[in-house]
Amino acid sequence: xxxxxxxxxxxxxxxxxxxxxxxxxxxxxxxxxxxxxxxxxxxxxxxxxxxxxxxxxxxxxxxxxxxxxxxxxxxxxxxxxxxxxxxxxxxxxxxxxxxxxxxxxxxxxxxxxxxxxxxxxxxxxxxxxxxxxxxxxxxxxxxxxxxxxxxxxxxxxxxxxxxxxxxxxxxxxxxxxxxxxxxxxxxxxxxxxxxxxxxxxxxxxxxxxxxxxxxxxxxxxxxxxxxxxxxxxxxxxxxxxxxxxxxxxxxxxxxxxxxxxxxxxxxxxxxxxxxxxxxxxxxxxxxxxxxxxxxxxxxxxxxxxxxxxxxxxxxxxxxxxxxxxxxxxxxxxxxxxxxxxxxxxxxxxxxxxxxxxxxxxxxxxxxxxxxxxxxxxxxxxxxxxxxxxxxxxxxxxxxxxxxxxxxxxxxxxxxxxxxxxxxxxxxxxxxxxxxxxxxxxxxxxxxxxxxxxxxxxxxxxxxxxxxxxxxxxxxxxxxxxxxxxxxxxxxxxxxxxxxxxxxxxxxxxxxxxxxxxxxxxxxxxxxxxxxxxxxxxxxxxxxxxxxxxxxxxxxxxxxxxxxxxxxxxxxxxxxxxxxxxxxxxxxxxxxxxxxxxxxxxxxxxxxxxxxxxxxxxxxxxxxxxxxxxxxxxxxxxxxxxxxxxxxxxxxxxxxxxxxxxxxxxx
Amino acid sequence: xxxxxxxxxxxxxxxxxxxxxxxxxxxxxxxxxxxxxxxxxxxxxxxxxxxxxxxxxxxxxxxxxxxxxxxxxxxxxxxxxxxxxxxxxxxxxxxxxxxxxxxxxxxxxxxxxxxxxxxxxxxxxxxxxxxxxxxxxxxxxxxxxxxxxxxxxxxxxxx
Numbered sequence: 001x002x003x004x005x006x007x008x009x010x011x012x013x014x015x016x017x018x019x020x021x022x023x024x025x026x027x028x029x030x031x032x033x034x035x036x037x038x039x040x041x042x043x044x045x046x047x048x049x050x051x052x053x054x055x056x057x058x059x060x061x062x063x064x065x066x067x068x069x070x071x072x073x074x075x076x077x078x079x080x081x082x083x084x085x086x087x088x089x090x091x092x093x094x095x096x097x098x099x100x101x102x103x104x105x106x107x108x109x110x111x112x113x114x115x116x117x118x119x120x121x122x123x124x125x126x127x128x129x130x131x132x133x134x135x136x137x138x139x140x141x142x143x144x145x146x147x148x149x150x151x152x153x154x155x156x157x158x159x160x161x162x163x164x165x166x167x168x169x170x171x172x173x174x175x176x177x178x179x180x181x182x183x184x185x186x187x188x189x190x191x192x193x194x195x196x197x198x199x200x201x202x203x204x205x206x207x208x209x210x211x212x213x214x215x216x217x218x219x220x221x222x223x224x225x226x227x228x229x230x231x232x233x234x235x236x237x238x239x240x241x242x243x244x245x246x247x248x249x250x251x252x253x254x255x256x257x258x259x260x261x262x263x264x265x266x267x268x269x270x271x272x273x274x275x276x277x278x279x280x281x282x283x284x285x286x287x288x289x290x291x292x293x294x295x296x297x298x299x300x301x302x303x304x305x306x307x308x309x310x311x312x313x314x315x316x317x318x319x320x321x322x323x324x325x326x327x328x329x330x331x332x333x334x335x336x337x338x339x340x341x342x343x344x345x346x347x348x349x350x351x352x353x354x355x356x357x358x359x360x361x362x363x364x365x366x367x368x369x370x371x372x373x374x375x376x377x378x379x380x381x382x383x384x385x386x387x388x389x390x391x392x393x394x395x396x397x398x399x400x401x402x403x404x405x406x407x408x409x410x411x412x413x414x415x416x417x418x419x420x421x422x423x424x425x426x427x428x429x430x431x432x433x434x435x436x437x438x439x440x441x442x443x444x445x446x447x448x449x450x451x452x453x454x455x456x457x458x459x460x461x462x463x464x465x466x467x468x469x470x471x472x473x474x475x476x477x478x479x480x481x482x483x484x485x486x487x488x489x490x491x492x493x494x495x496x497x498x499x500x501x502x503x504x505x506x507x508x509x510x511x512x513x514x515x516x517x518x519x520x521x522x523x524x525x526x527x528x529x530x531x532x533x534x535x536x537x538x539x540x541x542x543x544x545x546x547x548x549x550x551x552x553x554x555x556x557x558x559x560x561x562x563x564x565x566x567x568x569x570x571x572x573x574x575x576x577x578x579x580x581x582x583x584x585x586x587x588x589x590x591x592x593x594x595x596x597x598x599x600x601x602x603x604x605x606x607x608x609x610x611x612x613x614x615x616x617x618x619x620x621x622x623x624x625x626x627x628x629x630x631x632x633x634x635x636x637x638x639x640x641x642x643x644x645x646x647x648x649x650x651x652x653x654x655x656x657x658x659x660x661x662x663x664x665x666x
Numbered sequence: 667x668x669x670x671x672x673x674x675x676x677x678x679x680x681x682x683x684x685x686x687x688x689x690x691x692x693x694x695x696x697x698x699x700x701x702x703x704x705x706x707x708x709x710x711x712x713x714x715x716x717x718x719x720x721x722x723x724x725x726x727x728x729x730x731x732x733x734x735x736x737x738x739x740x741x742x743x744x745x746x747x748x749x750x751x752x753x754x755x756x757x758x759x760x761x762x763x764x765x766x767x768x769x770x771x772x773x774x775x776x777x778x779x780x781x782x783x784x785x786x787x788x789x790x791x792x793x794x795x796x797x798x799x800x801x802x803x804x805x806x807x808x809x810x811x812x813x814x815x816x817x818x819x820x821x822x823x824x825x
Contacts, residue, residue: 234713241708339790348787355779363772370759370768378764383702385710385757392772521695602715 002067005055005146012048012099013136015041020129027122027195035122039110042125045132046107049100056096056145057087066152069093069145075158075580077551085169086159091293091308092145094172098289099135101180102128109184117205123191124184131183134315142308158551161576161584167227175220175247179285181213182254186282189275193326198271198333203261208638210278214258215634217251222627233585233600235519235615237623240389245368246288249361253281256357259407263350266412269336272327273354279323284361286316291368342414349407356400363392390516398450401509404502405458408465426464431457451513455506462499462506469496489636497637504633507626514595514619522614526557527607535616537597538562544608545572553577554586557601557610561590573599573612593621692740697730700744702757710757 019041026034056069060083065071073086073093088097106128113121139145162168185206192202224244225237238244257277263270290312327334340347367384374382409423434456438449466485474484489496524532526541533539540560547554556574560567571588578584590597595618602611695712703714705722711730715723726747733743747755759765 232713234709234715236713239709239713339793340787342791343784343787348783351783351787352780355776355783359772359776359779362775366772367768374759374764374768381752381754382759382765383708383754383757384759384768385702385708387700388758388768391758392769396772396776523694 001055002059002146002148005052006144008048008052008055009136009139009144009146012045012052013133013140015045015048016129016133016136019045020126020133023122023126023129027119027126035125038122038125038129042103042106042110042129045129046100046103049096049103053087053096053100056093057084060084060086063156064152065154065156066148067145068147068149071149071153071156073157073159075156075551078156078159079164082159082164082169085163088172088176089159089163090145092139092143092147094176095135095139095143096145097173098176098180099132099139101176102132102135102183105180105184106132109187113205117201119195119197120188120191120202120205123194124187127187127190128183131187134311138308138311142311158578158580161552161578161581162231165227165231167223167230171220171223171227174216174223178213178215178217178220178247179250179288181209181216182250182278182281182285184209184213185257185278189278190323190326193275193330196330196333198330200265200268203264203274207261210254210258210261211634211638214251214254215631215638217247217254218627218630218634221247221251222624226624229620230587230589231584233587235521235598235600235613235617237515237620240367240386242368243288243292245364245389246284246291249364249368250281250284250288252357252361252364253277253284256354256361257281259350259357260354263347267347269340269347270351271334271336272331275323275327275334277354277358279320279327280358280361283316283319283323284365286312286319290316344410344415344420346407346410346412346415349403349410353400353403353407356396356403360393360396360400363396364389367392394447397509398447398454401451401454401458401506404505405454405461408499408502409461423461423464427457427460430460445517448513448517451509455509455513458502459506462503465499466496490639493636493639497633497635497639500633500636501630502633504626504628504630507622507629509626511619511621511623511626514622515617518618520616523602523612524614525609525611527609532612532614534597534614535595536564537616538565539571539599539614541610541612544604544610551578555601555604556586557599557604557612559588559599561597571597571599573601575601575603591621593625594618596620692734692743694727694731694734696740697734697743698727700740700757701726701730701747701755704751704755 019038022034022041023038026032026036026038056067058064059067059070060074061080063070063074063076063083069090069092070086073089074083078086086093088094106125109121109124109128113124117124185202188202188206188209192198221244224247228239229235229237232239257274260270260274260277264274290309293308293312340351342348367389370384371382374380405427406424409427411419431453435449435453438452443449443452466488469488470481470485473479473488474481477484477487479487520535522532522534524530526532528541528543530541531538532541538561540562542558542560545556545558547556554574554576556572559571559573561569561571569590571590573588574586575583576586585600585602588599595616598615598617600613600615602613604610698712698715699710701711703709703711703720703723703726705714705720707714707720711723711726714720715727729747730743733746738746744756753760759768761769
């Protein structure tokens, strides 16, 4: 069966190479038969890669340890849920998973574009299939998941206990869906350049693809953060590890792209910038994969040192070179249809938003690669860790927060004094009052103060946008406010979905600020019957609990918890000792919207004396709540607009009529 | 006048790269957060000690505690670790020499780009104003006013 699987990979590699050639040449020579052949090959490649991943999953489920990959990442006692997730736990399997997703997306692109974008499709397919050709090549020549062991062991090594967590099951697939998803708008951008179709069509076609990729990348980062928080056991959720940074950078540039495409769609500007952004985003996804898999920068998340680094570097170089060449070649045709009218305008504010997002991505990139630069220039190895990234990114993040409030409310073309006064007086006053109140309540550190005040400023701008729109609609249509609010959102999902996403971002800012600036922490050594006081909590240590399962011994400390003298529950921070792996912490968390009580058992002795770290982390739950709100907002923004459908219908009837009827007055 | 934007830029760089909190007597946690564990995990000593049963992190913590007990300040403690383990033990680059470029470059890039954007947009808007004056478009502009307003309305409602 595994000979068949290796054969499938080899056949896929050859077919992907042929299909990429057929697609590019079919487009260049205007040969529809060649393009059709590439389309059929793309669908066949999806089926072949599905077969390959199906075989690998089957090997895991049947615990076939004759496969080196299965023996390395699973064992007989591993629960089935984690056994299936082990498919993408290692280098080779995750590459197969990557290419399977890529082929699935390519097949969807073929299906969606049977009758539209026919000039672009050959080059879109060529780009996607060439990427698949590279990934299949890696599995054929460098790291196959179907490598057999000469003598299969009776049991496998098992999955790293840290990866046995629902967050870690969800984190890689969502991250890969994001990474791979950005390949589609990138392929359309390359196609637009190759086909010389430089209008906004490629952007309109890929808007939903971009949003979906962005959504999954957001989810991937949040699942990763949640996993780190509940599994790594240090009370944090983001350690600025190079691999974490690798997934944040394309998210930042992708977010910039999502915003700047609006300017091209509405005013025909920033064409070059949008192309640069999507090229940058795709390149950063490859850069992230390179960092994770090359072992060039040490990281707790990487797959270890491998021979894949130079190959990824070559692919990255090729991507940048081809993108740069095409951009240079089409430069004269990419000039804007309009120019910016004023510094104080919606267009300019979007430019500044882009500057901050890309600037932050650059800051993260710079910090990530600085150890390599330092070693090359000075010959001295250094580390760039959380203190650097926090200090650099906090002021940039605050600037971004301010622009989140400013961008949607400032007028297009040129903001008048009336526009500024009308839209910003109340939010600005709310921010100022918040700052004053917090100052009086003792919050006097500059960054938390700025963060909470700006959050209030942005929150009020969003509430005002919803309120004004819904109130006007309720007045005109004679409906209740809530019906009008619902109707308003549903009629312009893109706009109001976007505001809901911004609301989620605010919650995340609140969570990050609270959990970074106001943590209470105690490291204690307790003997049975001892009590520890932290914040409003009193914890009574009642001894150790020793449990054994098939694959681990679990030592937990029984902690009776009281809040303001009232019993609220019992927590069991623990350490798991696995037969084949190092011991890992199993933290105990009591979560509320106000704060988390977070207990880590560090060690113990024969007399049941327990070493423990106790933290009270304020507002951290708002990060996860914010994530959910962001998902809801993105899903709303993904839906078709009733308002836009009406405009399209009017335009179809009277193509020269460009101005839609205004639906509601502000 | 030309030095004004430059001075402003330098001031901003200085403000954002200088730590906001004052240097009080350091805590053990301060030190552990400023050190990278040498077990190969790439986490800070603080994070590594929580996440794993790491003997290297335990050893570094004990050394830090011993230095704190001797009454050394944060700078002296970190210098002691650097002399023993090399610069890579610090979890952030120092703010001197070549390492200073790590701290300044991102802000410098953002400020220069922001300044360039403002200048370019100002130049464009001035050129547009001049063009409309030269081509005697003032009268036409007056006639266009309703359409200009309509365009603004459409842009506002087409978000």
